[in-house]
Amino acid sequence: xxPRYFRLFAATAAVGTTAVAAPLAHAGPAPLDxxxxxxxxxxxxxxxxxxxxxxxxxxxxxxxxxxxxxxxRCSDRxxxxxxxxxxxxxxxxxxxxxxxxxxxxHGNARSGRVTTPVRFYGVDxxxxxxxxxxxTGVVTRLPQVFADGGTLSGDLSSLGVTxxxxxxxxxxxxxxxxxxxxxxxxxxxxxxxxxxxxxxTSQIVGGPFNNFTGLWHLAGRYRDGGRHPAAxxxxxxxxxxxxxxxxxxxxxPPTPVRSGVPAAPTAQSAAPKTVAAPNLATRTIELPRRKxxxxxxxxxxxxxxxLAVVVFVKAGSLASGxxxx
Numbered sequence: 001x002x003p004r005y006f007r008l009f010a011a012t013a014a015v016g017t018t019a020v021a022a023p024l025a026h027a028g029p030a031p032l033d034x035x036x037x038x039x040x041x042x043x044x045x046x047x048x049x050x051x052x053x054x055x056x057x058x059x060x061x062x063x064x065x066x067x068x069x070x071x072x073r074c075s076d077r078x079x080x081x082x083x084x085x086x087x088x089x090x091x092x093x094x095x096x097x098x099x100x101x102x103x104x105x106h107g108n109a110r111s112g113r114v115t116t117p118v119r120f121y122g123v124d125x126x127x128x129x130x131x132x133x134x135x136t137g138v139v140t141r142l143p144q145v146f147a148d149g150g151t152l153s154g155d156l157s158s159l160g161v162t163x164x165x166x167x168x169x170x171x172x173x174x175x176x177x178x179x180x181x182x183x184x185x186x187x188x189x190x191x192x193x194x195x196x197x198x199x200x201t202s203q204i205v206g207g208p209f210n211n212f213t214g215l216w217h218l219a220g221r222y223r224d225g226g227r228h229p230a231a232x233x234x235x236x237x238x239x240x241x242x243x244x245x246x247x248x249x250x251x252x253p254p255t256p257v258r259s260g261v262p263a264a265p266t267a268q269s270a271a272p273k274t275v276a277a278p279n280l281a282t283r284t285i286e287l288p289r290r291k292x293x294x295x296x297x298x299x300x301x302x303x304x305x306x307l308a309v310v311v312f313v314k315a316g317s318l319a320s321g322x323x324x325x
């Protein structure tokens with residue numbers, strides 16, 4: 001074998017090994033175990049920022065039309081502002097379950113660790129992440145948010161809502177792993193300072209709100225497992241203008257009966273909306289998987305690449321006495 005062929009072989013080996021090692025070095029989404037501290041929802045000057053909730057009518061899409069909340073503080077009553085609960089927001093890597101006594105005698109929700117209970121048609125609703133989904137009885141996966149560069153994804157199958165002595169799973173995916181109807185994967189963004197936006201939709205399955213869909217928009221500052229905040233101040237995330245709507249645009253459900261289960265809201269026909277909805281991404285993001293490549297593989301491949309480079313450099317001297325006659 002002539003020296004130039006030996007060098008060509010060594011160079012090819014080096015390039016090939018580096019090409020294999022590079023993708024493995026990027027192991028994909030990494031879990032963020034810590035607090036996603038929530039910025040409070042604010043409606044001002046026709047715009048919504050921070051954390052808020054909307055409910056999509058059964059005939060609607062992520063762009064609306066939406067159900068009005070008679071108790072909303074916003075000029076557009078389809079927007080319900082949210083604020084951080086006693087834990088400061090959503091914890092990734094740990095459950096924040098609802099209390100054993102989830103309701104008061106009037107049906108108001110008592111869960112208050114993720115978000116502070118907020119009024120919805122005369123009754124407080126709240127959120128929690130539960131090891132067993134109260135609606136279906138199915139064991140859920142640990143709430144987890146992943147980061148891949150500046151992109152967020154996650155599994156919030158354990159997220160549930162309590163309201164008027166009822167429970168509704170509002171996670172994504174659902175506890176059985178599915179994405180029924182308008183349910184979309186958790187997705188979002190995070191910057192170097194820890195400012196984040198998390199969004200998803202979750203269709204209600206069963207009960208008086210069957211086929212209604214919750215649209216969740218959480219924004220704020222991520223803190224690591226030690227609850228250390230980032231240095232820069234939180235910049236409110238403004239998804240876009242939200243104009244006031246006349247009562248005829250969004251359907252109003254009947255006032256709930258606190259002593260029992262209310263009748264299902266009627267999805268009335270709604271006029272087309274001309275104002276852009278919040279910037280909810282509609283792209284599908286595959287749920288992340290844990291890293292399965294052993295830790296020793298990448299260093300071994302890098303070492304092999306270095307060895308191949310050395311062989312390439314020394315190829316002339318190594319092959320000089322081994323030419324084929």
